Amino acid sequence: MIISSQLTRLSLAGLFLGLSLAANARSQPEQASADIRRTTFGVPHIRAENERGLGYGIGYAYAQDNLCLLANEIVTVNGQRSRYFGPDQFTLEERANLASDLFFNGLNTEQAVSGFWRAQTPEVRELMEGYVAGYNRFLSQSRGQGLPAQCQGDWVREITTTDLVKLTRRLLVEGGIGQFAEAVAGATPPTAVATHAGERASFQLAASRLQRFALDRGSNAVAVGSERSFNGRGMLLANPHFPWVGGMRFYQMHLTIAGKLDVMGAALPGLPLINIGFNRHLAWTHTVDTSKHFTLYRLQLDPKDPTRYLLDGKSLPMHRQALTVDVKQADGTVKAISHVVYSSQFGPIVQWPGKLDWDNQFAYSLRDANLENDRVLAQWYAMNRADSLEAFQASVNKIQGIPWVNTLAADDKGQTLYMNLSVVPNVSAEKLAQCSDPRIGLEMIILDGSNSACAWDIDPRAAQKGIYAADKLPQLLRKDFVQHSNDSAWMVNPAQPLTGYSPLISQDNQPLGLRSRFALQRLGRLTQAGTLSAQDLQHMVMDDQVxxxxxxxxxxxxxxxxxxxxxxxxxxxxxxxxxxxxxxxxxxxxxxxxxxxxxxxxxxxxxxxxxxxxxxxxxxxxxxxxxxxxxxxxxxxxxxxxxxxxxxxxxxxxxxxxxxxxxxxxxxxxxxxxxxxxxxxxxYNAIQSVPRSDGKREVVSGTSYLQVVTFDENGPQAKGVLAFSLSSDPSSKYARDQTEAFSKKQLSVLPFTEQQIQADPHYQAMTLREQDERTGKVAAQ
Incomplete structure (x- = not known):
């Protein structure tokens, strides 16, 4: 298979510019190469000698399947939707373009992005640099052949590592300030005139989206240990419920660096590693947690000036940040508009009419713990490489980079593990009682912003200032089972309830969700009948019991x-x-x-x-x-x-x-x-769909990447399906094939060993070398 293309001078310049941020760029990047072998449903198995080569293969393969999806997300996180599509159009998340642009321009400042990049390990930087080069190579080839219909326009461009950092930061705040984009962009002093971004209609949409957040982003997980499994080894059911479109759409792949990495699973767009998956010795998954990852602070305002607030009796000015957005006008011209956003030392001011009002007496700041989480990529890469459950757990305890999900795992020795080790503000139950109004409840934590004693506590053992140390968070290691379906940590296993944590971490004695009750009932019934098999775990989802x-x-x-x-x-x-x-x-x-x-x-x-x-x-x-x-x-x-x-x-x-x-x-x-x-x-097979005008319901989220993993003497034995298929390009042969398999309740073997990969009936292979890029060659194997 030979694919030819000719890079333009402009694309070459953009490619090398994008290999790293200027302050950290290497003068002569190592030439990357990778093997991309595809099996049934087009699943890519990417093999390279180092991280840069692996990233190169990932970026190229992802672009083959989802070029337009990533290009669209790049426009979003760079705050450029109003420039290309107009201010009144909406993102896939139903957010007005102007509000989205203002939010992301404030989130992804040059200082924040460069700081994140500097914090990355050399391996992670090489993965990202390779990803950029691989994506840009395929984009250049596609321009010569004609881009897909859904991404033809000057908004599609070569990407840089800066773009990948911005994408990652967007994912980090999904469980926090990312839910308050309109409230950040629309916050204005009480004497000011509200901007377009603060219109009430936008907040109505935002409120609806906030209500759907938990429905669109949930998960089930079951890890079965030696005392319950059919062969005495661990088993894992991974059943994340994520959006079927947009920037949270999983991508299935297998990544290998000989002697260093061999992991298969699924990743979110723009990430050159596996989020949920398995390797030779263990399998893991995540479930969206109930922990709090941000707190609000109610500010007592200076009576003389609503842009000043009182802290310990002293009047302090709010910080002002001028944001500029390029906006496409009705006549096609582009006009720059400016908007000022405000913040206190606790974080940006948020204003939500009728809920979080900014008047002459009070305003509200939001502090998101994940804004300082620059460890997330190193965290998942360490998990990908873990050669034992002990090493896996140790990496999470040390790095503390998981943003807003629980982790469940099982290994080939028959151990199971549950960890609620995400990034959680260090606010004890005692501090909560002293610093918050009990009438508000615990759904949204609002602390007293006029008292510095109400700031988050600092534990020197924590990986980040202001969050809980790992040993203060729920963890459970067992040999029967652990399960989770988006409740607190309380009933992960009823034989050993997890209690006594700060309400920001986990709440006990609260009603369980019905999916958790179903799982506990089904596991109990199966245990009474004997040991559990892989088919039992699969049926928990595919039985579709209500x-x-x-x-x-x-x-x-x-x-x-x-x-x-x-x-x-x-x-x-x-x-x-x-x-x-x-x-x-x-x-x-x-x-x-x-x-x-x-x-x-x-x-x-x-x-x-x-x-x-x-x-x-x-x-x-x-x-x-x-x-x-x-x-x-x-x-x-x-x-x-x-x-x-x-x-x-x-x-x-x-x-x-x-x-x-x-x-x-x-x-x-x-x-x-x-x-x-x-x-x-x-x-349990949670699917979220919305009404259509023709009486049908269109699926928008739910079961996404489904995997069932067991182990034997030969390593992992896995089956799975990506419910919405690998490619978001409707013209791709990989756009509907797995969806049809999911519709028929068919899980397929996930080829992991070299023998399984090469024996796959749809096996195809190519070698990608960066040194061949000038000649436009891709070598067949």
Whole structure:
């Protein structure tokens, strides 16, 4: 296979400029080379002699599959969307371009980006430099052949390591200030006129996005140890629930440096390493945690000036930072606009109308712990290279670079590990009691910004000032199992509850999510029947059981049977669909599942809806049952059922409609039916979809990279699927193939050994040498 291209002088200049930031550039970068072998579904197995060569192969392969996706994200993190697409268009995250640009210009300042780069290890820098060179090489080749339709324009350019740093910093703040972009960009003193970025419509969208954050970014994980596994070795189920589009879309790959690295799994865009995966001796995954990664500070303002605040009785000026955004005008010209953002010593001022108001008395600052986390890439690379569970755990304890997720792992010796070792502000329960208003609750931590004693505590043993040291965070090593589904650390294993932590770290005696309850129930049942197999873990996801149906369907059917009065005729089809429904979210599950979702969503907002209330002494089985002896519950149920009938009829759904007719994902003009459903209903295979005008629902997030890993004497034995497929380019042959496999509930072997790779029926290989770039050659193997 020979691919030819001719680099222009401009692209060569951009390539070498992008190999590193100017202050750290090497005068003559080493020439990189890599082997890219692809197997079934196009999964790339990238092999190189060093980090720069490995990064070179990763960047090239990623560009082959997702050139336009990364180009779009590069525009976003550089705050240039308004320049190319106009200020009133929206990002994939439904954020107005102008607010997005202001936020990222403030986040990714030259000082912050250069500081992050200087903190990186030589290996990480080489990975990033290689990635840049590889991506730019493919971009240059593609320009000669014609870029894909979705990324034709002057906004597509060669990238630099600065761009990759900005992408990484964007990922770091996803669990913190990244959720408050409008609130940062729109914060204005009470005497000032609000800018476009602060319009109330933007905040309404932001509030909706904030509510969806936990739904779009969740996960399930189970690690089974020697006491429960079929062969006495460890097993791992990784089931992250992430967006199916945009900058959080996983990419599947296998990375090898002989004698140093051999790891396979999935990574987020722009990262030259594995986030979730496995190597020769262990497998791991992450789940979005419930820990707090930022706190707000309520500032007492100087009565004479709302841009000054009082700290320990002393009036201090807020810091002002002028941000400039290039904005495309209606006539096509570009005009620079400026906006001032404010900050205190606790962080940027945020303003959210009706929630976090900036008036003449108070303002609010937000301090995000991950803004100072420059260790994240070194952390994942150390995890990738770990040759034992002990080394794996030790790296996380030492580096403390995991931003906002839990970690679960299993090894070939039959050990399992849970760690809630993310970056958490060091605020004890005692300090919280002294520095916050208990009426506000714990959903969002607001501390007293007028008292310096309310600043985060500093532990000299922590890897970063102001965060908890590793030994103060939850960790659990067991040989039976650990599991997690986005609850606190409390019930990771009920045999050994994790309690006594600061509320910012983990809260116990709180109701479990339904996915956690399902997992504990299923694991308990399987254990009673014997040991667990890989198929058992796979079925936990692919069975598509709706756990909440078992809790409430008897009540719903009884309600239908007891007589519905004047509504009986109207509700008869709904009740019939309830009776016929298999209580699952399979493609062939009936209309009853649609009605069940419609009914339960409003019903769960009703106070005292449960017949058996939550009992912290029995968290696995409570709450449960509908309190149909309470008139307000009965009234709410009847209204929800009537509304569901009306909605289903308006959508054109028929009694014979199946769930696979409703929930789909679109790509390249084709639709693929998708099983699974809302995690809030206890569907372990959590899939989030949004209504369309034609009565269908379009998948936007959920089960993404799914892997089941076991071990034997030959190493890891893994199966998996990337639910949305490898490529985001609709014209690619790798854009829908794994999606169709996921739709059919088919997991495939993940080739890991050299024998498995070369024996793959779709094996193809190429050698990529940077020294051949001038001639445009790629060598076939």
């Amino acid at each position: 756990y909440q149906a078992a809790q409430v369907m008897p009540d719903l059917l009884q309600f239908c049977a007891d007589g519905l009065g004047t509504d009986a005729k109207t509700l008869a089809p709904l009740c019939a669909s309830f009776k016929a429904w298999d209580r699952k979210a399979n493609l062939d599950s009936g209309l009853g599942f649609v009605h069940f979702q419609n009914v339960m969503e409003p019903l769960l907002q009703i106070p005292d809806v449960w017949r058996v209330a939550f009992d912290p002494k029995d968290p696995q089985h409570t709450p449960r049952g509908l309190a149909l002896d309470r008139p307000h519950v009965v009234q709410a149920l009847r209204q929800a059922m009537l509304a569901s009938v009306e909605q289903v009829n308006a959508s054109g759904l028929k009694q014979a409609t199946r769930w696979g007719d409703v929930q789909v994902v679109s790509s390249g003009g084709q639709q693929t039916p998708i099983h699974g459903g809302p995690g809030t209903l206890g569907v």
